[in-house]
Amino acid sequence: MINFLLYASTVLIWGSTWLVITFQLQGCAITTAVAWRFLLASALLLLWCALRRISLRFSLSQYGWILLQGLGNFSLNYWMVYLAEARLPSGLVAVIFTLLMVFNMIGARLIFGQHISRRAGVGAAAGVIGIILVFWPEVTRFDVRGEAWHGLLFAVAGTLFSCCGNLLSVQTQKRGIAVIPTITIGMGAGGLVMLAVSWLRSDSLWVPLEFSFLAPLLYLSLAGSVIAFAAYLTLIGRIGAGRASYNGVLIPIMALLLSTLFEGYRWQTASVAGVLVSLAGNILVMQGSGKPRDAPS
DSSP: OHHHHHHHHHHHHHHHHHHHHGGGSSSSOHHHHHHHHHHHHHHHHHHHHHHHTOOOOOOHHHHHHHHHHHHHHHTHHHHHHHHHHTTSOHHHHHHHTTHHHHHHHHHHHHHHOOOOOHHHHHHHHHHHHHHHHHTHHHHHTOOTTOHHHHHHHHHHHHHHHHHHHHHHHHHHHHTTOOHHHHHHHHHHHHHHHHHHHHHHTTOOOOOOOSHHHHHHHHIIIIIIIIIHHHHHHHHHHHHOHHHHTTHHHHHHHHHHHHHHHHSOOOOOHHHHHHHHHHHHHHHHHHHHHOOOOOOOO
């Protein structure tokens, strides 16, 4: 029952954050919304580290790796995701983000020389084909100025930035840096970078002091960025990384269901086929690589 609750909590929280992000798109600059989300999450994690007496002292080179990882995982990627969700249903962005496993696999091959099995290669191809099917209506009426195409490009860019962050996380772990201190400092650094971007763009650094904005902000920071990650790490310790990583298949399904209910996303034959092919490809990639996926939140 504990394992089930941990698994369900990660799927429900991370599956719902895609929809909750849409509440952050009104009344506030996107760069500012991303900044305060991760600054608040970092502050909560700092409190946790203080209570658990987790050290945040590292060498300058280790801080450098942590800051680089923060750029990929907690700033630039989410900036792109928020821009994508301003143009696409949140569930579709979640499906596009499943390409992260494919990008991770290719990046690990290019940088670390990690072998790609035939099963994983087939899965990667299926994942790409699935995304094409999901966007088949836009493919047939290609318009470089179309909002859907812009949303697709932003979502792919966000996925690539996350891939860079994940590959950098491999380096931080090789240097003996624990996960919790890494994300605590990385989230704070990512938030400060996005504040700097807001300032350079002359965006307002303030957020609406209204429940409709602050409640989603707290949910994304506390539930999406702290509680779900803690539950996921606990689940890995109880059932192993391989089995725990299969929440990556259920998360986009949850996101699509919520998008259908609350955003009026309309399913078509091509989109149904695309989602099924994409998710099947993800399963093959996970089985072929044996590596966990860093879940988006």
